[in-house]
Amino acid sequence: MMIAAVLLFMLQMKVPxxxxxxxxxxxxxVVGAELDRRTHEVGSLVRxxxxxxxxxADSPSEMAVNMKGQVRxxxxxxxxxxxxxxxxxxxxxxxxxxRPKFEGVTAAIWxxxxxxxxxxxxxxFVMLKRLGRKxxxxxxxxxxxxxxxxxxxxxxxxxxxxxx
Amino acid sequence: MIAALGRILILGSLLAAAxxxxxxxxxxxxxxxxxxxxARRMAYVYAALIMGAALLMxxxxxxxxxxxxxxxxxxSRSVPVWVTIVSLWSSLEGSLLFWGFVLGAYIAxxxxxxxxxxxxxxxxxxxxxxxxxxxxxxxxxxxANPFGTVVNPPLDGPGPNPxxxxxxxxxxxxxxxxxxxxxxxxxxxxxxxxxxxGKLGHDILKxxxxxxxxxxxxxxxxxxxxxxWAYEVLGWGGYWAWDPVENxxxxxxxTATAALHSLMVVERRGILKGWTVTLIQATFLLVILGTFxxxxxxxxxxxxxxxxxxxxxxxxxxxxxxxxxxALLSFRIDRLESEGRIEGVATxxxxxxxxxxxxxxxxxxxxxxxxxxLIVEAVSGKQMSxxxxxxxxxxxxxxxxxxxxxxxxxxxxxxxxxREQMRKALLPPLIGAALLVAIGLLAGxxxxxxxxxxxxxxxxxxxxxxxxxxxxxxxGRRRFASYIVHAAVIVVLIAVAVSSSMRETTELHFTSGQxxxxxxxxxxxxxxxxxxxxxxxxxxxRFSVSRDGKEVTLLEPRMNQYEMMxxxxxxxxVYTTARGDFYMSLSNIDPATQxxxxxxxxxxxxxxxxxxxxxMALGALFGLRPKKVVAVRDxxxxxxxxxxPEPA
Amino acid sequence: MNxxxxxxxxxxxxxxxxxxxxxxxxxxxxxxxPLIGRxxxxxxxxxxxxxxxxxxxxxxxxPVVINFxxxxxxxxxxxxxxxxxxxxxxxxxxFVGVVFQDTEDKIxxxxxxxxxxxxxxxxxRGKTAIAYGVAGVPETFFLDANGAIVAKYxxxxxxxDLEQELRKGVR
Numbered sequence: 001m002m003i004a005a006v007l008l009f010m011l012q013m014k015v016p017x018x019x020x021x022x023x024x025x026x027x028x029x030v031v032g033a034e035l036d037r038r039t040h041e042v043g044s045l046v047r048x049x050x051x052x053x054x055x056x057a058d059s060p061s062e063m064a065v066n067m068k069g070q071v072r073x074x075x076x077x078x079x080x081x082x083x084x085x086x087x088x089x090x091x092x093x094x095x096x097x098x099r100p101k102f103e104g105v106t107a108a109i110w111x112x113x114x115x116x117x118x119x120x121x122x123x124x125f126v127m128l129k130r131l132g133r134k135x136x137x138x139x140x141x142x143x144x145x146x147x148x149x150x151x152x153x154x155x156x157x158x159x160x161x162x163x164x
Numbered sequence: 165m166i167a168a169l170g171r172i173l174i175l176g177s178l179l180a181a182a183x184x185x186x187x188x189x190x191x192x193x194x195x196x197x198x199x200x201x202x203a204r205r206m207a208y209v210y211a212a213l214i215m216g217a218a219l220l221m222x223x224x225x226x227x228x229x230x231x232x233x234x235x236x237x238x239x240s241r242s243v244p245v246w247v248t249i250v251s252l253w254s255s256l257e258g259s260l261l262f263w264g265f266v267l268g269a270y271i272a273x274x275x276x277x278x279x280x281x282x283x284x285x286x287x288x289x290x291x292x293x294x295x296x297x298x299x300x301x302x303x304x305x306x307x308a309n310p311f312g313t314v315v316n317p318p319l320d321g322p323g324p325n326p327x328x329x330x331x332x333x334x335x336x337x338x339x340x341x342x343x344x345x346x347x348x349x350x351x352x353x354x355x356x357x358x359x360x361x362g363k364l365g366h367d368i369l370k371x372x373x374x375x376x377x378x379x380x381x382x383x384x385x386x387x388x389x390x391x392x393w394a395y396e397v398l399g400w401g402g403y404w405a406w407d408p409v410e411n412x413x414x415x416x417x418x419t420a421t422a423a424l425h426s427l428m429v430v431e432r433r434g435i436l437k438g439w440t441v442t443l444i445q446a447t448f449l450l451v452i453l454g455t456f457x458x459x460x461x462x463x464x465x466x467x468x469x470x471x472x473x474x475x476x477x478x479x480x481x482x483x484x485x486x487x488x489x490x491a492l493l494s495f496r497i498d499r500l501e502s503e504g505r506i507e508g509v510a511t512x513x514x515x516x517x518x519x520x521x522x523x524x525x526x527x528x529x530x531x532x533x534x535x536x537x538l539i540v541e542a543v544s545g546k547q548m549s550x551x552x553x554x555x556x557x558x559x560x561x562x563x564x565x566x567x568x569x570x571x572x573x574x575x576x577x578x579x580x581x582x583r584e585q586m587r588k589a590l591l592p593p594l595i596g597a598a599l600l601v602a603i604g605l606l607a608g609x610x611x612x613x614x615x616x617x618x619x620x621x622x623x624x625x626x627x628x629x630x631x632x633x634x635x636x637x638x639x640g641r642r643r644f645a646s647y648i649v650h651a652a653v654i655v656v657l658i659a660v661a662v663s664s665s666m667r668e669t670t671e672l673h674f675t676s677g678q679x680x681x682x683x684x685x686x687x688x689x690x691x692x693x694x695x696x697x698x699x700x701x702x703x704x705x706r707f708s709v710s711r712d713g714k715e716v717t718l719l720e721p722r723m724n725q726y727e728m729m730x731x732x733x734x735x736x737x738v739y740t741t742a743r744g745d746f747y748m749s750l751s752n753i754d755p756a757t758q759x760x761x762x763x764x765x766x767x768x769x770x771x772x773x774x775x776x777x778x779x780m781a782l783g784a785l786f787g788l789r790p791k792k793v794v795a796v797r798d799x800x801x802x803x804x805x806x807x808x809p810e811p812a
Numbered sequence: 813m814n815x816x817x818x819x820x821x822x823x824x825x826x827x828x829x830x831x832x833x834x835x836x837x838x839x840x841x842x843x844x845x846p847l848i849g850r851x852x853x854x855x856x857x858x859x860x861x862x863x864x865x866x867x868x869x870x871x872x873x874x875p876v877v878i879n880f881x882x883x884x885x886x887x888x889x890x891x892x893x894x895x896x897x898x899x900x901x902x903x904x905x906x907f908v909g910v911v912f913q914d915t916e917d918k919i920x921x922x923x924x925x926x927x928x929x930x931x932x933x934x935x936x937r938g939k940t941a942i943a944y945g946v947a948g949v950p951e952t953f954f955l956d957a958n959g960a961i962v963a964k965y966x967x968x969x970x971x972x973d974l975e976q977e978l979r980k981g982v983r
Contacts, residue, residue, distance in 0.1 A: 014867070015936050016853030016943035040669060047549050049947035053407050055552065058400035060734050060751060062913045063947070066938030091853075091945035093846040098551030100536075105544050109536045113529045113558055124521045128514055131435055131506040453828070462835035475836055483829045490821030494814050535828075538835045547844060 018074055021087045025078035039072040042081050046071065046088055047096045055098055166224045167232045170217050170311030177213035177264070178301035180206045181294045188291030192360065200283075203290045207275045210297055211268035218265035221310060222252055230321060233312030234258050240323030242698040246335055247324065253338045254324035256459060256474070257310035262338070263455075264300050266346040271297060274350045278371065285368055288357035289350075296349050299481050307474045323699060331735075333393040340386035341413065345451045347379025348416060351423075352448035355441045359492045362499035364430070364437040373427050376420060376444065377788055381781045383417045388777035399721075399736040399749040401669070401765035403773075406555040408463035411534045412454030415527055419447040422523035429516045432578065434503025438493075439520070441500065445489045450527075452482045462538070507580040515573035522569065526562045530555065560613055564620060567657050570650055571624035574631060596626025604662075611665035621658040628654065645787025652780035659772040663744075667767040671751070676758040683766035685746055686710045692755040693720075700726045703753045705760040709739060709746060721750040721762065744768035845945055845964040852878070852953065852961045853943040857933035860911065860919045866931050869959075871906040875978070876955040879969075880910050880941055883918040885949045889926065891968035895952075896927040898974045905978060906930070912938045912946075954978075 030038050043057030048064035056064040056071065067088070074084050088096045100106045184206025191199025224232045225239055225248050238251045238258065253262040271293045278286055304310065354372050358364045390413065391403035404410060423443035429436045457463050460475030506513045533550045540548050575589045600622025601615055609615060628651045632644070670682040674689035681687070690706040704722040708715055719737040726733065736749040745767050752761035856867035868876065879895055881888035899907040911919050912935035923932060935941055944953060947966070954963040954977050963977055 014854070014856035015939040016855050020853065021943075036669075036671060045553055047551060049945075053405060053549070053551060054400065058402065058405075060399055060749075063938065063941075065751070066913075067942055069937055070939060070942055088942075089846070091847060091943050092947070093844065093945070094546060094548040096549070098549055099553035100548060100550055105540050105546070106548055109533065109550060109554065112532055113525070116525055116528050120521050120525050124517060128506060128509060128517060131502075131517075132508065133505060456832065460832070460836060462832060462838075479829065479832055479836065482832075483825065486821075486825040486829065490818065490825055493821060494818035497814050497817055535831055538831045541838070542831060542834045 018079065018083070018087045021090050022079070022083045025074075025080070026083060027078050027080040029078040030075045035072065035076060038075050039068065042075065042084055043068045043071050045081075045085060045098050047098045049092060049096060166220060166229055167311045167313040170220050170224075170232070171305075171309070173213050173217035173220065174264075174301060174304045174309075174311065177210050177217065177268075178298060178305050180210040180213060181297035181301050184210060185291050185294035185298055188287050188289075188294060192287035192291060192357075200287050200290075203287060203294070204275050204279070207271050207290055207294060210294060210301075211272035214264040214268040214297070214301065217304075217311075218252070218261045221258065221261055222249065225249070225251060228321075230317040230319070231314050232310075233314055234261075234310035236314045236318055236321050238324045239321040240699070241320050243323045246332070250335045250338075251324040253342070257304070257308045259338070260300060260303055260308050260474075261310055262342055263346055264297075264304060266342045267297055267300060267349060270347050270350055274353075274375065282368060282371060284361055285354060285357035285371075288360045289353035292353035292356045293349055296352075303474060303477060307477050331393060331397045333389055333396065337386060337389040337393050340382050340389055344379045344381075344383030344386045345413075345416065345454065347375075347382060348420065348448045348451050350375040350379070351444050355444040356489075356492060358500070359441060359496040362496055364441065364500045366431075369427065369431055372440075372444070373424070373431075374788060376424055376427070376447075377784060380417070380420045380424060381784045381788075383413075383420065384777055384784075385781050387413055387417060388774060392774050395770075396738065397735065399734045401667070401736075401747050401749065401763070401767070403770075406530075406533070406552050408534050409454070409458050411530050411555075412450075412457045415531055416447045416450040416454065418523050418527045418530070419443050419450060422520045422527075423447060425516050425519050425523075429513055432504075433506065433513055435505065436517070437500040437502070438497040441497070442493060443520075445493070446527075449482070449485055449489060452478070452485055456482055457534075463534075510576060510586060511580060512573060512576045512578045515569055515576060519566070519569050519573060522562060522565050526559065529558045529562070533558070563657055563660075564613065564616055567617060567620040567624055567654065570654060571620055571627050574624075574647070574650065575627045593623045593626035593630075596629075597623040600625070600658075609662065609666065614661045614665040617658060617661040621654050621661075624654050625651070642787045645783050648783030648786070649780050652776040652783060655776035656773055656780070659769045659776065663767040663770045663773070667765060670764045670766075671761070672764065673752075673761045674759060682764040683746065684711065685716075685766075687748075687762075687764070689760060692753055692758055692760060694755060695722075700724045703732075703755060705750055705753050705762065707748060707762070719746075719748045721748045723750055723753055740771050742771065745770045845961070847945060847953075847961045848964060850961060852876075852955050852959055853940070854959075855940045855943070857910065857935060857940065859931050859933050860916055860923070861932075866908065866933050868908065871908075872959050873957055874904060874906045875957055876906045876908065876959075877978075878908050878910060878944075878953040878955065879950060880912065880944070880946050880952070881950045882911055882914045883922045884914070887968035888950045889922075891950050892922075892926040894969055894971050894974060896929045897971070898978065899929040902978055908933065910935050910940055912941045 040057050044055045046056045046067060048054050048056045048059040048061060048067065050063045051059045051061055054064070056067040058064075071084055074087070079087075085097060094101065094106070100109050102110055184203050187199050187203035187206060190196070191203055221232070221234060224235050226245075228235065228239055228241055230236045230239060234255070234257050238255045239248065243251075251258065253259040271290075274293065275290065278289075282289075351372055354368060354375060358368055358372075390410065394405070395401070395403040420443075423440055426436045426440045426443060430440050456475070456478040460478060462475065506517070508514065533555055536550050537548055540546055571593060572590060575593060577585065577589065581589070597619040600618045604615060604618040609618065628647050632647045632651070668683045672680050672682060672687070674680065674687075676689060676691050679686055679688040686709070688708040688710070690708055693704045693706055695702045695704060702722045702724045704720050707719045707721075709717050709719055717739045719739060721737045722735050723732045724735060734750050736747060738748070739746040745765070747765040747767065749763050749765070750760060751763055752759075754760070852868070854867075854869050856865050856869070858864070859866050868878070877895070877898075879891075881892070895907060895909070899905070907930035909930065909932035911932060914934070916934065919932065919934070944951075950968055952965045952969055953961055954965075956962050962980075965973065965977075
């Protein structure tokens with residue numbers, strides 16, 4: 001009886017639905033162990049807004065658990081990863097995406113390391129070439145010895161071995 | 165009374181440091197011996213005063229003297245003694261006091277061990293060290309004063325943050341961290357001195373190397389302990405989240421490792437001097453950046469101390485240090501003369517250069533990823549995140565590249581080699597590669613990156629084992645130590661790869677008495693138990709874990725409710741074996757209905773990560789035998805100061 | 813003097829120091845809402861105590877104030893009387909409270925102590941909060957008569973801010 005009453009209440013309830021944000025599901029519903037796996041995967045891409053930087057898949061806080069539940073429900077209904085991420089992005093902003101989108105200003109974060117890699121390899125190549133040339137100065141392979149006449153160093157040496 | 169005494173000690177340390185710094189720089193300029201002597205004395209005085217202040221605070225904490233502001237802030241009568249000791253560094257002001265303590269110790273030791281030696285570099289180095297000391301004492305005297313007086317001292321305090329009381333590793337991780345990071349001030353001083361002197365001779369290489377290596381060992385341990393702590397305490401089954409402050413601790417380690425390697429090229433060939441000095445200075449600057457990130461409140465992080473006034477002050481110091489370094493480098497780097505050459509790409513020297521390239525690229529990528537949200541917000545006003553998925557995709561290829569060089573680098577001989585030599589060096593280890601890949605495939609590894617890691621790792625392991633087997637301990641401690649370190653790194657990289665890609669996650673819901681299966685183990689839920697302690701109350705889920713019918717362990721993950729915090733904090737429980745970890749974390753627990761929900765993470769080979777880093781640290785320490793004895797003997801014999809014996 | 817080193821060094825210094833300096837002025841825990849200017853997500857939830865369903869769509873035509881809160885949240889305790897008074901003072905504006913991560917008895921107890929002048933509904937597993945991009949409590953959303961979100965406040969509202977925002981909304 002209680003359950004029926006609760007169900008009846010719930011039928012009248014309406015929470016904001018993902019459909020109003022991102023439309024109908026574009027993929028196939030996911031079930032079983034696959035659903036668990038995908039929930040963890042997609043949850044790892046969504047940032048828990050109240051924890052410092054953790055994903056909703058990893059965070060134990062109630063907010064994260066709710067969001068992870070949302071991810072699971074949307075996957076079960078057949079929403080794709082893109083749609084789910086878009087849904088969260090529409091409510092929370094890009095802040096909630098742990099993997100930066102490749103568009104606009106944020107594309108830079110993906111490109112910069114590649115640019116650095118190319119630049120780094122080029123510079124290394126040039127440097128190796130340059131270091132391949134004979135040095136200009138006489139190679140000092142022996143340890144450096146200062147002129148024994150330096151009074152400052154002589155004094156330091158004199159007091160070596162204990163006195164400050 | 166203690167508060168007043170503490171203030172005096174800190175102000176004294178500030179004066180001593182400032183005086184000593186001025187004397188150091190002045191005597192570098194004028195080559196005055198008396199100046200140097202007094203600078204050294206001031207260094208010792210600074211050390212004594214600041215260490216005294218820290219010990220005094222520890223005393224105040226242990227005697228629960230709540231008239232001292234910091235004690236009123238973090239002290240408590242109801243926490244265990246070890247927590248009280250540890251609360252010295254649990255909050256901002258105390259942690260700076262601890263920083264001072266470690267800095268004082270390092271400076272005193274550095275001054276002691278360089279007495280009578282490196283006379284050309286000493287004064288300037290002391291000047292630099294004591295300038296840093298002045299800044300930190302200034303912080304303690306002004307914006308971050310832990311010795312304030314509390315007018316109506318309370319009878320008890322809140323205790324340190326509960327998250328920090330959850331695990332004994334809290335006692336260990338921060339000291340290692342400070343020993344590692346603060347210690348980088350010393351090589352920074354030597355590097356600056358070399359630049360100011362306008363030369364990087366053979367004589368200064370030993371102190372540079374040793375003063376870089378010792379903190380490096382602590383850094384490595386600190387990073388590992390932080391990861392291990394996160395793993396044992398936070399409950400999400402992972403040990404590295406690419407949190408901004410975690411990244412901040414990694415950056416100086418990366419440049420320090422690069423510097424250690426390029427220093428070897430300086431030793432062997434007398435080249436890359438300017439580059440090495442730059443790396444050492446970058447290490448120190450990244451340490452300051454890291455401490456800024458932790459304490460300024462600019463970054464959203466698990467580690468952040470609460471926002472405080474010292475953010476701007478630290479930024480000013482960082483800016484000053486940056487400008488000083490840039491100026492010094494611009495004006496002096498060309499004076500560091502190259503003495504040798506690199507004979508080609510297929511040489512060990514060239515491999516060191518490539519090693520540096522990879523480390524620098526890694527540093528750049530991690531740094532950029534960490535500050536990128538700030539950049540975007542400054543440029544476009546949008547808020548965005550750069551999280552684990554990004555860092556993982558960037559760092560994994562870099563790690564694999566490093567493993568590759570770990571293999572062919574030590575395999576190649578120094579200098580040019582013939583085709584035949586190269587073939588003999590580079591081909592046999594392929595057997596090791598094939599072996600490890602075969603083992604991996606048999607064990608069920610299918611992930612592409614992990615297989616590549618196993619291939620390069622097997623190759624590198626073969627190279628390293630062969631080198632160790634050739635009896636190199638007889639040929640010198642340093643080389644043997646480096647092979648131990650490399651072997652350990654190989655183990656770490658393989659363990660990280662395998663434990664991440666082969667991890668199994670299972671979510672289970674239990675009612676009392678129920679048994680379920682996860683990752684080859686049978687888990688039986690024995691019930692919910694409650695425990696009440698002075699500072700927290702806990703709900704514990706007791707689980708019996710069996711394999712093949714025999715019980716192997718009892719796991720008790722828990723939910724702790726601390727008095728001070730709203731949300732309970734969960735503590736996982738882990739069953740660790742050499743083969744892998746069975747890690748259990750509570751997501752839900754209800755004593756009324758005797759039900760519990762858990763998440764189980766089964767990861768192979770995780771324990772080897774911690775073990776290998778400890779081996780790495782010990783190996784490095786082994787190679788750090790003080791050669792002071794030899795040097796002092798030579799000095800006394802009136803041989804030119806600074807003739808370092810050939811690296812053994 | 814090495815020009816290359818100087819140039820690179822100055823650029824790096826300027827970028828890093830500049831960025832961090834800008835960062836100092838901001839609070840990294842404050843997340844701005846992308847929903848501003850967009851239609852508010854619609855919901856119909858059960859009211860605490862009475863059990864009847866309150867549908868936010870039925871308030872179209874009036875400005876609406878939606879306040880997310882919970883009984884365990886200290887600032888919500890402070891803020892509640894401000895909202896109760898505001899609702900009484902502005903009958904042309906519809907106030908709605910949404911509670912999530914809480915239990916009915918605690919909610920009713922809270923309301924008894926702090927006052928009631930508008931309906932309080934219970935969210936289902938935080939879904940409404942998620943749709944609104946709620947990161948913490950209390951958070952308050954101001955909707956205009958057409959059902960579009962015009963402002964979002966994180967943290968407790970004081971009477972002055974509430975008045976100011978309401979005056980803006982009554983166009």
